[in-house]
Amino acid sequence: MQEVAVIGVGMHRFGKTGDDIVGTKSVGSLCRTAVDAALKDAGVNWKQIQAVAAASSRFSGGKGWGLNGNDVVEDLGSTGIPVYNMSAGCAAGGNAFNVGYSMVAGGVYDMMLVVGGEVMPKGMIQTSGVEEATDPEFLRQRCIGMPGPSFWSTLARRRMFEYGTTEEQFSQVAVKARKCSVHNPMARFQKEITVEDVMNSPYVSNPLRLFQICPVSNGAAAAIICSKEYAKKFTSKPITVASSTVATMTFNDMLPRGLADPMTECANLHTEAQNAVANAFEKSGIGPGDVSFTELQDNTCYYELAFPEEWGLCEAGESESLLMAGETTPTGRMPINPSGGFVSFGEATTAMGVFQIAELTWQLRGQAGGRQVPDAKVGLAQTLGLGGNATAAILKR
């Protein structure tokens, strides 16, 4: 295995179809901007890229929308290089990064592009679209009717019951996130909001309100990775990938993803995420106490409170007090999502895992401006995708 480095990252600012940011741009156009920026950042030209790991949703939704890595290659110049299209729901970006990392670490390629981008369909994300009794998503919608946010509000409600978490505390997470986003030129939302603003936004799925969950966005992110040895040609300050992992959920998981789940003694509700993060710690020899900051998948504010506890970044039930004391801000003891997170970006599904790599890289280089985590040395990233997929990555300088 050879050490792997990130030498360039780029992004297209996130936005919503029809707005001034992304307008009617295609996913190819968004990716082009992100890839060009990453190549420029790395000081690499397109012909030096030997393979592409793309976070692809084209064939997973069956609707013809989403990214297909082959289109990115054609757009940048049909060099004939291999493209690996990775499909793992919202974890696809993290999955693509892991495939790129693994291939470079294994010596298959010296330099790869990892890219994810999305132009999201309007409205709530529909899953399979098929009407068959063998399809768990069909059963869930026909027999029960669970809008997407309901999965998250069930978790939030349970946390309120167990720890006495208040709606104002969920709101404070959004307030903190949006305070960071003011300093992030790539974020879709860049304005501060107050607890009152959040509490005045309508319930999407009680107890969660509109400003406490991430909307869908259009956007793209790219990263150029290469072997540490190869990186010396391009930069004197590469960011090292300490570990990159992919995991699925384990049998003892206690969060039903379909209609029902066998009950076990396991208290963990997202074993896929815990597995990915625990493996990332183990493989890197880096522990929770060494992490300078974390970029985690905050589809809803709930995750900013639950995940750090589930991964050992803090004690169970401690998140609310850390939040209220400002310890999860970039200058606090346990900075979470200094980028502004999904709540400030919205989710462009397949871009998210790569968006996190870009933020980690900027933070570790000290280029994050007003949202900079002081003296950031180690960053942890995590994604979570439909179907029990999760990824984690630890980057260090």
Add this chain to the structure above:
Amino acid sequence: MSESGLPCVEGLFSAEDGVATLHGSKCTGCNTPYFPRSEACHNPDCTGSNIVDFDFGGSGTLWSYSVADFPPPPPHKFDKPFAPYAIGVVDMECGLRLIGQMVDKAEDVKVDAKVELVIDTLYHEDDVAYSSWKFKQI
């Protein structure tokens, strides 16, 4: 409550004499229940995956719930105008953590409440009532 009609999906559940029965399966090797039926046991420590039919009903404890404040996307079907409802996640006595709509109004639902399984109307189509399993606080 148990307005007679058709199940929204065939074969998953039935209601006789007002008693709700869900049709799942169970592994005789490790005693793990599944709903809907599973063709194989998912337990990696189970060496004797042997799946048999398993009917269940009865009661449980509400682990948590959410509220559908807006209509879910298709293929969900509902009677218009849309009325918000609660969705319960229940730890059933049979060993399954099961999801289902609540019969009770959202503002009356309480985490940790005892609930029982019922079969209730979900929506109407061409004057036919289609039903599903739901939970009712006891």
